[in-house]
Amino acid sequence: MIKISNIKKSFNKSVVLKDISFHVTDGEVVAIIGPSGSGKSTLLRCINFLEKPDSGKIEIGDVTVDTTKTTKSEIQKLRMQTSMVFQHYNLFKNKTALENVTHSLRVTKKLNKKQADEIGRNLLDQVGLLSKADSYPISLSGGQQQRVGIARALAVGPNAILFDEPTSSLDPEWVGEVLRVISGIANKEKTMIIVTHEMKFAREVADKVIFMDDGLIVEQGTPEAVFDNPQNERTKKFLRNYQKHSSVEMDKENGKFALL
Amino acid sequence: MNFDFGYMIEIIPELIKYVPVTLYITIVSMLFAIIIGIFLALILVNRVPILLQLSKVYISFFRGTPPLVQLLIIYFGLPQLVPALNSITAATAAIIAFSLNVSAYLAEIFRAGLDSVDKGQAEAALTVGMTYPQALRGIILPQAARNAIPATGNTFLGLLKNSSLAFTIGVTELLAQGKLLATATLNFFEAYLAVALIYWGLTIIYSWLQTWYENHISKPYVRET
Numbered sequence: 215m216i217k218i219s220n221i222k223k224s225f226n227k228s229v230v231l232k233d234i235s236f237h238v239t240d241g242e243v244v245a246i247i248g249p250s251g252s253g254k255s256t257l258l259r260c261i262n263f264l265e266k267p268d269s270g271k272i273e274i275g276d277v278t279v280d281t282t283k284t285t286k287s288e289i290q291k292l293r294m295q296t297s298m299v300f301q302h303y304n305l306f307k308n309k310t311a312l313e314n315v316t317h318s319l320r321v322t323k324k325l326n327k328k329q330a331d332e333i334g335r336n337l338l339d340q341v342g343l344l345s346k347a348d349s350y351p352i353s354l355s356g357g358q359q360q361r362v363g364i365a366r367a368l369a370v371g372p373n374a375i376l377f378d379e380p381t382s383s384l385d386p387e388w389v390g391e392v393l394r395v396i397s398g399i400a401n402k403e404k405t406m407i408i409v410t411h412e413m414k415f416a417r418e419v420a421d422k423v424i425f426m427d428d429g430l431i432v433e434q435g436t437p438e439a440v441f442d443n444p445q446n447e448r449t450k451k452f453l454r455n456y457q458k459h460s461s462v463e464m465d466k467e468n469g470k471f472a473l474l
Numbered sequence: 475m476n477f478d479f480g481y482m483i484e485i486i487p488e489l490i491k492y493v494p495v496t497l498y499i500t501i502v503s504m505l506f507a508i509i510i511g512i513f514l515a516l517i518l519v520n521r522v523p524i525l526l527q528l529s530k531v532y533i534s535f536f537r538g539t540p541p542l543v544q545l546l547i548i549y550f551g552l553p554q555l556v557p558a559l560n561s562i563t564a565a566t567a568a569i570i571a572f573s574l575n576v577s578a579y580l581a582e583i584f585r586a587g588l589d590s591v592d593k594g595q596a597e598a599a600l601t602v603g604m605t606y607p608q609a610l611r612g613i614i615l616p617q618a619a620r621n622a623i624p625a626t627g628n629t630f631l632g633l634l635k636n637s638s639l640a641f642t643i644g645v646t647e648l649l650a651q652g653k654l655l656a657t658a659t660l661n662f663f664e665a666y667l668a669v670a671l672i673y674w675g676l677t678i679i680y681s682w683l684q685t686w687y688e689n690h691i692s693k694p695y696v697r698e699t
Contacts, residue, residue, distance in 0.1 A: 304594035318602035
């Protein structure tokens with residue numbers, strides 16, 4: 215269970231998050247959508263303190279943090295509750311695919327090599343990359359790197375996984391395979407928060423959709439409610455724009471995006 | 475032409491006996507310089523208040539004054555201020571001076587090396603539960619080191635040659651011995667050329683080692699074919 219209360223965040227003078235509150239129940243998949251610059255990624259990065267919120271409260275599992283007064287150990291505990299998948303993969307370039315998955319287990323959970331490798335191989339198998347276990351990131355395609363990134367995020371057994379635009383920097387040909395892996399995990403009752411521009415994917419995989427604009431949560435609800443029957447004028451405009459831009463693409467890509 | 479080739483060859487074994495002294499001063503200074511350099515670079519990258527300003531002054535001073543002057547200050551000047559340093563040997567003074575001098579150069583090289591590792595990898599390490607020191611050790615430093623090796627190698631070669639300055643405060647190393655032989659027999663050209671050839675040989679061997687090492691650690695960054 216994740217409960218975010220009254221999170222605010224400014225960079226210098228520009229206010230990026232204006233009082234954000236929402237909650238995610240265990241096993242729920244939440245998709246955050248909205249225009250660029252609406253604060254989606256910043257919100258996600260506040261949840262694990264990659265950005266320090268100016269104020270507000272974050273509750274994940276049994277860890278509660280008042281963001282105005284935090285200690286290093288509290289931040290560390292909070293970070294242990296989640297893991298993250300990045301837009302640019304951010305794989306450790308000096309480690310093989312397998313080591314990318316196992317390194318945190320060796321360092322933070324002090325597992326021995328054999329135990330860590332077993333977990334690592336299992337996860338690489340889950341994302342379909344067991345054969346690439348000994349390859350370094352430079353030899354992997356974008357889609358493969360992102361799947362290793364997902365395996366790495368799964369390895370630490372987090373309460374929830376945060377996805378920060380996991381397909382935004384992928385070539386179109388790799389988007390499908392990554393989305394398939396993510397929805398495979400979603401089906402296993404894993405709690406996830408996904409910031410995404412893939413509306414079709416959000417609709418299929420999410421239990422709840424949050425639409426953000428200008429640092430605020432404008433609308434939230436089931437995918438059907440938000441996509442088919444949006445209440446707010448800004449949501450309607452955003453979805454209209456999105457459809458205009460992608461209607462041609464979607465027909466062409468239909469086959470590739472067939473997810474499940 | 476008055477050049478005694480035979481003499482030059484003859485004294486090379488005599489000079490090589492002093493290579494260990496040169497290498498000792500160079501390598502020990504380099505090790506200390508690397509340790510100090512890493513700390514300085516971490517202060518620069520993380521912009522630690524107060525320490526940042528102190529580091530900048532330190533770096534500016536040791537890069538902005540001649541190594542020979544620094545050596546003289548430490549060997550002759552410091553004991554004047556701190557009498558306990560009176561018993562300092564010339565070799566120790568040389569090692570201190572070269573460590574401080576080279577660390578200032580390495581600090582900037584290491585800073586650039588650390589900056590060359592994209593921030594995302596450090597963030598990723600934090601999100602899977604590592605602390606910043608753990609991320610440094612396992613992820614960032616190994617990559618920063620690789621990027622810093624060519625420039626660090628240049629600095630090392632500079633140090634190897636600058637270690638000859640130690641002879642001015644009475645350390646009998648390679649150049650000092652060469653001077654001794656030169657003045658004893660008045661075969662200046664032969665003696666100093668022999669010294670030069672030995673330095674040259676040392677730098678060539680070092681360059682081989684570095685190339686081998688660079689290839690060795692570059693494996694993760696070369697695409698499989």
